[in-house]
Amino acid sequence: DVKVTQSSRYLVKRTGEKVFLECVQDMDHENMFWYRQDPGLGLRLIYFSYDVKMKEKGDIPEGYSVSREKKERFSLILESASTNQTSMYLCASRPLAGGSYEQYFGPGTRLTVT
């Protein structure tokens, strides 16, 4: 079974803290994505990566950075967390080959910034 795991299901951080959200996939997929999901706004793409050390901005990259040092791991970093970054964060991956947009999602991390 394909598997995308995220380091935490729930996380509570204080304003100004540096926050790391980790995502690991075991399918040898080239492409990985970070989304956030908020009520009434749906899923919004933050960053994506199509290869190790490669990254591209999505629709809402401000306040976030990412790191992809290994193919299986894609990290989302909040350099200085703010309350408006309280959200559900979802990681996904998909293979480069195959011509398909079938993405595999992790269970999500619900981050609360107080």
Add this chain to the structure above:
Amino acid sequence: DAKTTQPTSMDCAEGRAANLPCNHSTISGNEYVYWYRQIHSQGPQYIIHGLKNNETNEMASLIITEDRKSSTLILPHATLRDTAVYYCIPGAYSGGGADGLTFGKGTHLIIQP
């Protein structure tokens, strides 16, 4: 990217077929129609996709109109576990790009016992 219109919510009786419509009148020729669902407190799950022809897999069937301006996802025998938000998403594979999918607000399908 094509825009989609889906009902905000729908009810269906357990054991009956659930038919979820989606309008995507601005879809372009190389865009597939993807369907995902998201069960409460879980990440989205891929269901099915198609380009022109109708498609069926173990989860659902996808009917795409001949003009490709709309489609219907069919869950043939809905169960309580099918209660979820269902997303219809046009998308084109860019042959090497890693573009994300654009999720709209979807349809909240509630299966009634």
